[in-house]
């Protein structure tokens with residue numbers, strides 16, 4: 001019987017991942033933790049505890065006391081916020097990972113999920129259909145921490161047999177919990193503003209194309225990777241995960257088709273340079289072959305679901 005710890009359960013990914021895991025493994029076997037309060041659904045649906053992943057002793061104690069077998073560590077300062085506090089962001093992102101790697105080494109919680117990101121690539125990387133193995137010279141603190149994290153994950157797998165699994169998430173689009181401090185946040189904000197105000201001022205240029213994925217696809221594939229036979233996994237650093245690529249303007253046009261009066265304007269800020277340094281599209285062939293990665297949602301389907309669900313949420 002698996003007993004699962006989710007670190008960062010109040011964030012954009014965690015708040016949905018916990019619900020999916022509880023459905024599969026039973027509510028009492030999925031322990032949600034964060035330094036922030038959770039959504040009501042998470043608090044009412046199973047165990048939740050305030051836990052700081054930076055406090056190693058407490059983390060290890062929690063894992064041992066609750067006989068945890070798998071950990072999902074989702075705690076991170078995202079790309080935009082990390083540029084405002086570079087040294088702190090480096091400390092937080094690296095310590096959060098190193099604490100979970102060490103805890104995995106020193107306990108029975110040997111199976112670990114840790115998300116990497118398209119931010120591991122940089123301005124010298126081929127921008128289109130970016131391969132798994134290519135030039136990697138990220139120039140953001142977040143990207144540097146993710147690339148270093150990938151190397152550490154592989155090291156702990158080789159050296160200590162920690163069963164780490166990871167994907168390089170593209171921008172994730174969801175309605176339950178909004179992201180905070182990322183460069184791809186515009187692809188979520190735009191839906192909320194479209195419903196609230198009928199307009200959106202986007203912080204990247206209309207021609208900016210980035211890989212994106214709907215949260216349901218991200219969650220399903222993350223759990224699929226964690227359940228894959230370890231013999232099938234040729235990579236312990238992190239797998240490219242493509243989703244679909246579209247420009248900010250294509251996204252705005254798809255929303256306008258559904259809300260005819262909607263207008264988008266573009267006022268790039270410091271996040272434009274970050275977006276420009278990332279791939280416009282990604283090749284995820286290896287993940288498809290190794291463990292069956294598959295994304296179902298295209299731009300039209302994402303827009304239909306987002307507009308319906310965001311509306312429902314804002315009317316509550």
Ligand code: AKB
Pocket residue numbers: 078079080116117118119142169170171172181182183184185
């Ligand atoms: C960000 O924009 O920082 C994240 C990411 C792509 O990792 N959403």
